[in-house]
Amino acid sequence: MSHPRARVTGMYVEWAANLPHVIAWRSTVPPGCPPTRILPDGCMDLIWHDGAVFIAGPDTTAQLGTATPGSRFFALRFAAGTGPGVLGIPADEFTDQQVPLDAVCPAAEVRALSEAGDPIAALEAFALRRWQQPDPAMVAVAAGARAGRPVGAIADRCGLSPRHLQRRCRSSFGYGPKTLARILRLQTAVALARAGRPFADVSATAGYADQAHLSRDVKALAGVPLRELVV
Incomplete structure (x- = not known):
């Protein structure tokens, strides 16, 4: 196939x-x-x-x-x-x-x-x-989170209150917008690292405060250091 x-x-x-x-x-x-x-x-x-x-x-x-x-x-x-x-x-x-x-x-x-x-x-x-057309607001939320936009900015852009955004995100993604943003940032970081980018570059490009923040967040979500996800 x-x-x-x-x-x-x-x-x-x-x-x-x-x-x-x-x-x-x-x-x-x-x-x-x-x-x-x-x-x-x-x-x-x-x-x-x-x-x-x-x-x-x-x-x-x-x-x-x-x-x-x-x-x-x-x-x-x-x-x-x-x-x-x-x-x-x-x-x-x-x-x-x-x-x-x-x-x-x-x-x-x-x-x-x-x-x-x-x-x-x-x-x-x-x-x-069984297909239903995707909720445009949730598509925008995913795109905003993947782009590293702040949760408040995503809510404003979608015309949703923080409480409404939280409820809609949980129903659509399984967790709230902050967790979604962390997870999509992890995906970005791992993809960059697997492409051969230096970890300092990965942390800056993916939107982490610094390389230590990258290390802590990857270990918390993935259970292992970033270097073990690259090999």
Whole structure:
């Protein structure tokens, strides 16, 4: 399965899905693979894993993923607050949890997904049937947080009071705007570091006060120092 916009890392491949703000990905666990550190990213994933289908809610800290060699994963990752519209449940009901899809969807529909010969096509068809247009305010919130704008400025730009912004963010992303901003800043920092940028440059570009702030925040969210995420 190839795609002109695919990103390949080892046995992992991702590409733009046929829905806005959604990434499709697949992975096969190779022999001798150590546990995978999964960083928080402000997204929800709908995952097919060897015939089981489940929702991976938005994480507040890194999780260690383990699976047997040869296990196959096919999934959709919903960014910009699009997941709750497809699943019909607020994101904060899934924060830091993995929930079987049949807990929120009819068993017959989930069984059809689990038995699909092309899991990605089946997941995309499922999402398309249930698709709701993204909330423009939440798309703007995600973009503002990713750009490092202050939470107050994001609220003003979206015409939301701080309390309203907090409630809408929790429902769309699983946590409030400050946590979302920290997590998206972490994603930016890790991407810059993996691209070979010096850590001092990473801290300034990603919006940290200094390199010590970068180190503390990465360790708090990822559980390991930044250098261990780069190798």
